[in-house]
Amino acid sequence: MASSSSPPPPLRSVFDAAYIRGEFAAAGISSHFIPLIWKYVLQNPRSGDLDAVPSLPAAAYALLRQKFRPTTSTLTTAAESKDRTTTKLLIRLKNGESVEAVIMRYDTRLGKYDGKPRPGGVRSTLCVSSQVGCKMGCRFCATGTMGFKSNLSSGEIVEQLVHASRYSQIRNVVFMGMGEPLNNYNALVEAIQVLTGPPFQLSPKRITVSTVGIIHSINKFNNDLPHVNLAVSLHAPDQDIRCHIMPAARxxxxxxxxxxxxxxxxxxxxxxxIEYIMLDGVNDQEQHAHQLGKLLETFKAVVNLIPFNPIGSSSTFKTSSDQNVKKFQKVLRGIYSIRTTVRQQMGQDIAGACGQLVVSLPDERSGGGATLLSDIEDIRI
Incomplete structure (x- = not known):
C-alpha cells in the first residue's frame, strides 16, 4: 500500500525576512549571508537560480534549494505612459491574485527653490501595494470596489521594488497603492526594515506610508518605524462628511x-x-477649507490636494473645478499658514493616476490578456 505523505510546503520568497532568518538560525548559518542573497537577486532579477549566489556556505545552498525561491511573484505586464514619466507594473502573486505598482519619474531641475533652479535631476518614486483589494471601502477609490482579498507577505511587498528595479533606480517608496498598509502592519514593518537595510539602503525619510487613520497602529508607528513619513488620507474636515465618503471612518x-x-x-x-481628495460640492467649498485649517492649526502639516479621477461612468462624484481648488489652497495658505500643494497627475493614459488602481483580469480561457483598470488611492512624493 502506497504511503500517503503530504506534499512539501510551497517554496517561500528569500525576501520573507523573518522566515529566512529563522531557517538560517535553525540550521546554524549566520544571518550575515542573507543580504548577499538579496543583493544577488536584486542585481539578477531574471535569474531563477539561487545556486549562482556567490560565497555562501554549502549548508546555505542546500537550504535555499529546499525551501526558497528568488521571488514568488512574477511581473506580468509593464505599461508605460506616452511621456515616459510613469510605468505601471502588473504583478502576479503566488496565490494567483495580482497587484499593481507604479514607477513615477520626476525631474527635480524643472521646479524652483527660493527662485533658483533646483539641484539634482531625474529621480524615481515607486508606489507599492500592501494588500489585494481593501477593507476600507472608500467610495471614491477603485480599489475599494474590489473588497478585501488577501494581505501581501513582507517578501511580496519587497519584490515590487525588485521588479521595478529592472526599469528605474528607485529613490523613494510610497505605500499608496492597493490596500490599507496599517491593516497589514507586521508585514509592512518587516518590509520597510528590509528596504532600509543592505542591499537596498533606502533612507527611511524617503519612505511614506499612507493610511485612512488606523488609530491603534498610528500609536505604535513611530516606535516601530522611526523617521518614516506618515501620510493620512483625511479627505474631509468633519466626521459626517468623512463617514459619507469613507465608511470605515465610523x-x-x-x-x-x-x-x-x-x-x-x-x-x-x-x-x-494630509491627503485631501477634492470632490465637487462635497468637501471642496470655502467653509471646508476653514474647517480643515482650524483642525490642523496646531500641527506641523503639509496638505496635498488631490484632483479626483472619476472611476468609470458610474461614479457619483465629480472633479472639483480648478477655481475651487485654488480658492481652497489660498485659504489654507493665506489664513492658516499651512503648506498646501496640488497633486501632479501622472500616468492617466495607462490608468496609473490617483484613485484608479484596480486590477481587472478577464477570464484567461477567453484568450484575452490582462486588462489594467487600475487604482492608486494616493500618490505623494
Whole structure:
C-alpha cells in the first residue's frame, strides 16, 4: 500500500525576512549571508537560480534549494505612459491574485527653490501595494470596489521594488497603492526594515506610508518605524462628511484620530502629510477649507490636494473645478499658514493616476490578456 505523505510546503520568497532568518538560525548559518542573497537577486532579477549566489556556505545552498525561491511573484505586464514619466507594473502573486505598482519619474531641475533652479535631476518614486483589494471601502477609490482579498507577505511587498528595479533606480517608496498598509502592519514593518537595510539602503525619510487613520497602529508607528513619513488620507474636515465618503471612518472618530496624530507628532517631531481628495460640492467649498485649517492649526502639516479621477461612468462624484481648488489652497495658505500643494497627475493614459488602481483580469480561457483598470488611492512624493 502506497504511503500517503503530504506534499512539501510551497517554496517561500528569500525576501520573507523573518522566515529566512529563522531557517538560517535553525540550521546554524549566520544571518550575515542573507543580504548577499538579496543583493544577488536584486542585481539578477531574471535569474531563477539561487545556486549562482556567490560565497555562501554549502549548508546555505542546500537550504535555499529546499525551501526558497528568488521571488514568488512574477511581473506580468509593464505599461508605460506616452511621456515616459510613469510605468505601471502588473504583478502576479503566488496565490494567483495580482497587484499593481507604479514607477513615477520626476525631474527635480524643472521646479524652483527660493527662485533658483533646483539641484539634482531625474529621480524615481515607486508606489507599492500592501494588500489585494481593501477593507476600507472608500467610495471614491477603485480599489475599494474590489473588497478585501488577501494581505501581501513582507517578501511580496519587497519584490515590487525588485521588479521595478529592472526599469528605474528607485529613490523613494510610497505605500499608496492597493490596500490599507496599517491593516497589514507586521508585514509592512518587516518590509520597510528590509528596504532600509543592505542591499537596498533606502533612507527611511524617503519612505511614506499612507493610511485612512488606523488609530491603534498610528500609536505604535513611530516606535516601530522611526523617521518614516506618515501620510493620512483625511479627505474631509468633519466626521459626517468623512463617514459619507469613507465608511470605515465610523471606526476611527475624527477627534480620536487627531489626538493620536498629535501624540505621534509630539513624539516623532515629524511633519504629517494630509491627503485631501477634492470632490465637487462635497468637501471642496470655502467653509471646508476653514474647517480643515482650524483642525490642523496646531500641527506641523503639509496638505496635498488631490484632483479626483472619476472611476468609470458610474461614479457619483465629480472633479472639483480648478477655481475651487485654488480658492481652497489660498485659504489654507493665506489664513492658516499651512503648506498646501496640488497633486501632479501622472500616468492617466495607462490608468496609473490617483484613485484608479484596480486590477481587472478577464477570464484567461477567453484568450484575452490582462486588462489594467487600475487604482492608486494616493500618490505623494
Amino acid at each position: 471606526a476611527f472618530p475624527l477627534g480620536k484620530l487627531m489626538d493620536a496624530l498629535q501624540s505621534y507628532q509630539n513624539e516623532s517631531k515629524r511633519t504629517i502629510f
